[in-house]
Amino acid sequence: MSEQLAQVGVIGMAVMGSNLARNLAHKGFRVALYNRTASRTDEVMRLHGSEGNFVPSHELADFVASLERPRRIILMVKAGGATDATIDALIPLLQEGDIVVDGGNSYFQDTRRREQRLRDLGLHFVGAGISGGEVGALEGPSIMPGGSAESYEALGPILERIAADADGEPCCTYIGTDGAGHFVKMVHNGIEYADMQFIGEAWTLLKALGLSPDEQAEVFSSWNQGDLDSYLIEITADVLRKADPRTGVPLVDVIVDAAGMKGTGTWTVQSALDLGTPVNTIAEAVFARAVSSSPELRAAAQAALQGPDGSLRASDRAGFVESIRQALWASKVVAYAQGLDEIRMAAAEYGWRINIAEGAKIWRAGCIIRARLLERIRSEYADGNLVTLLEAPSVAAELANCQNAWRRVVAAAVESGIPVPGFAAALAHYDQVRSPRLGAALTQGLRDYFGAHTYRRTDDEGSFHINWSTDGTEVAAD
Numbered sequence: 329m330s331e332q333l334a335q336v337g338v339i340g341m342a343v344m345g346s347n348l349a350r351n352l353a354h355k356g357f358r359v360a361l362y363n364r365t366a367s368r369t370d371e372v373m374r375l376h377g378s379e380g381n382f383v384p385s386h387e388l389a390d391f392v393a394s395l396e397r398p399r400r401i402i403l404m405v406k407a408g409g410a411t412d413a414t415i416d417a418l419i420p421l422l423q424e425g426d427i428v429v430d431g432g433n434s435y436f437q438d439t440r441r442r443e444q445r446l447r448d449l450g451l452h453f454v455g456a457g458i459s460g461g462e463v464g465a466l467e468g469p470s471i472m473p474g475g476s477a478e479s480y481e482a483l484g485p486i487l488e489r490i491a492a493d494a495d496g497e498p499c500c501t502y503i504g505t506d507g508a509g510h511f512v513k514m515v516h517n518g519i520e521y522a523d524m525q526f527i528g529e530a531w532t533l534l535k536a537l538g539l540s541p542d543e544q545a546e547v548f549s550s551w552n553q554g555d556l557d558s559y560l561i562e563i564t565a566d567v568l569r570k571a572d573p574r575t576g577v578p579l580v581d582v583i584v585d586a587a588g589m590k591g592t593g594t595w596t597v598q599s600a601l602d603l604g605t606p607v608n609t610i611a612e613a614v615f616a617r618a619v620s621s622s623p624e625l626r627a628a629a630q631a632a633l634q635g636p637d638g639s640l641r642a643s644d645r646a647g648f649v650e651s652i653r654q655a656l657w658a659s660k661v662v663a664y665a666q667g668l669d670e671i672r673m674a675a676a677e678y679g680w681r682i683n684i685a686e687g688a689k690i691w692r693a694g695c696i697i698r699a700r701l702l703e704r705i706r707s708e709y710a711d712g713n714l715v716t717l718l719e720a721p722s723v724a725a726e727l728a729n730c731q732n733a734w735r736r737v738v739a740a741a742v743e744s745g746i747p748v749p750g751f752a753a754a755l756a757h758y759d760q761v762r763s764p765r766l767g768a769a770l771t772q773g774l775r776d777y778f779g780a781h782t783y784r785r786t787d788d789e790g791s792f793h794i795n796w797s798t799d800g801t802e803v804a805a806d
Contacts, residue, residue: 333396334360334383336486338404339414341368345404346376347465348431348458351490353380360384362391392421398482399426402456407434415442415453424450427479431458433592436507436514436599440678443475443506452479455506457513459695460492468492470695471500472516472687474509474680492694499690504680511599511674512687515667518596518610520560520697522663525613525750527564530656533737536640536746537648541578545569551653555726556660558699587617596670603673608757609663612749636745648740651733658730659754664705665717666757685709718761727758734758 337360338349345363349372352359358381363369366386373384385391392399399422405414411430418428428446430439430453439455446453452475460469471491473480480502491500503509534544545568552561570579593614600607619625642648668684675682688706692698708720717723738755741748760766775781782791782805791805 334358334394335396336360336400336402337362337391337395338402339363339391340404341372342404343462344431344458344465345402346372347462348402348404348469348490349382350376350379351466351468352486353382355489357381357486357489358383360391360394362386362388388417389421392418397423397425398452399423400429400483400486401427402429402431404431407432408438411438412442415446419446419449419451422451425452427452427454427475427483429454429456429473429483430510431456433457433513433517433590434510435591435595436511439474439507439510447476452476454479454483455508455510456487457509457516459513459516459691459697461696464492464694468499468694470516470690470693470698472503472509472512472690473500474503474505474507474511476505477502491690494689494693497689499692499694501683501686501690503687504675504682506680507678508675508680508682511678511680512671512682514592514595514599515671516691516695516697517592518607518670519663519667521593521596521613521617522609522667522750523558523560523660523697525609525616526656526659526663526754527560528616529741529748529750530652531564531568532746533640533652533741533748534649536638536744537642537645538639539649541568541580547649551656554653555700556653556657558701559696560699586621586623588621589614589617593617596667599674600666600670603670603677605666605670605673606757606760607666607670608753609659609666609750612753616747616749636743638745640740640744640746642740648737651737654730654733655737655751658727658734658758659751660699660701661717661723661727662754662757664701665723668705668709669716684714716761718758731758 335357336352338345339362341361341363349359349361360383361369361372362385369384369386373382383394385394403411403414405411411432411434415428428451434455443453454473454475457472458465458469468491471487473487484502488498488500491498503512531544534547545565548561548565548568552565568580572579572582575582593610597607597611597614671682671687672684674680685706688702688709692702704722705717708714708717708723714720734755738748738752772783776783776793777796780793782793784791792802793805795801795803
């Protein structure tokens with residue numbers, strides 16, 4: 329009987345779910361399939377049933393019964409209410425020790441809530457971030473599972489088998505308890521937001537220099553051969569080379585200049601605010617998308633506001649292109665540093681034992697932000713207990729080499745009226761964290777003046793307040 333049972337099940341037969349199920353089957357697993365709309369399951373079997381050993385079901389109870397114990401069930405359904413509804417339907421059908429995996433982009437606090445609920449029922453709930461898109465789901469994604477260590481013992485070998493491979497190592501590792509996996513995936517997506525914003529700014533600068541679309545594509549291709557080697561740089565060249573099938577003009581020129589969002593970037597920023605850790609590069613990327621998607625605002629401003637015409641003039645065009653490359657790399661490093669800092673802060677806040685080096689390791693292949701830089705990040709965190717990536721010796725040295733070019737690019741963009749909020753935010757963070765004093769002393773003085781919020785001194789312990797409205801004397805504050 330056990331030979332007939334499936335080793336793992338997938339609920340949700342949209343593209344991501346069906347591709348993940350096919351990946352599991354390609355790796356030799358017997359895979360149970362279920363979709364709320366049965367015709368979708370039938371369609372997957374019609375198209376792909378010959379690819380492996382599938383066990384389709386039209387009823388949820390039959391799906392659960394088709395799985396060996398402990399049951400391993402991967403949900404690939406829409407985040408939010410649909411996930412909760414699926415869990416509600418599953419619970420009466422499950423037995424102690426069974427494992428429910430949420431492979432969607434769920435908010436980590438929802439994952440923590442669900443994990444607690446199922447734990448109280450004797451069930452395991454795993455929030456697993458999965459990155460790589462449709463192709464990654466089929467060919468090998470990066471997987472970031474959270475939940476109990478016990479659940480990973482039963483689930484880990486399966487996930488590691490279907491994950492992407494980087495230098496002979498699976499791009500999957502146990503992240504930590506309850507919502508840790510989805511938190512790390514959320515930050516991964518936040519870094520992705522920043523990375524794409526930087527790429528867009530670099531492209532805008534190349535256009536302003538007068539480079540043709542073919543020249544722009546060649547620049548990105550050449551950058552992909554060096555320290556900017558990454559999936560996003562690689563596909564940027566592909567997108568820039570693509571001609572519109574209808575008109576023959578560059579495809580990018582007929583795409584509406586508005587970028588969408590699905591929430592993970594916003595969650596990254598909101599969570600950073602809750603933790604008190606700065607992620608201004610990611611925030612600027614989120615706000616840039618918001619501006620791009622505000623046609624009424626942009627139309628009104630274009631009609632009313634004056635400024636430079638947005639063209640760039642450089643006596644040494646090739647030299648300035650190299651400066652853009654350095655600015656892009658440096659900004660990218662800052663975004664990674666901020667994201668990893670947020671993960672470190674969250675681990676301390678929520679009691680997660682997250683290994684930053686291991687997290688960086690599983691981003692080296694399969695995921696959207698895979699890049700050559702990640703091997704350096706993994707190595708630097710493995711070699712030392714870093715407060716921030718920016719202090720890592722090899723990173724700090726390279727940033728020092730890039731900073732003059734970085735500043736030159738930001739200054740030229742500002743003078744030319746070219747918005748580079750990502751580059752500028754990254755540079756501002758670099759200068760903020762290396763400055764011995766910021767404007768915060770005055771800010772705190774102002775807060776004490778109007779709100780009696782007190783201040784601390786550089787030459788004494790404790791908190792103090794000035795009697796601003798009376799005699800101007802200083803008093804200790806308890």
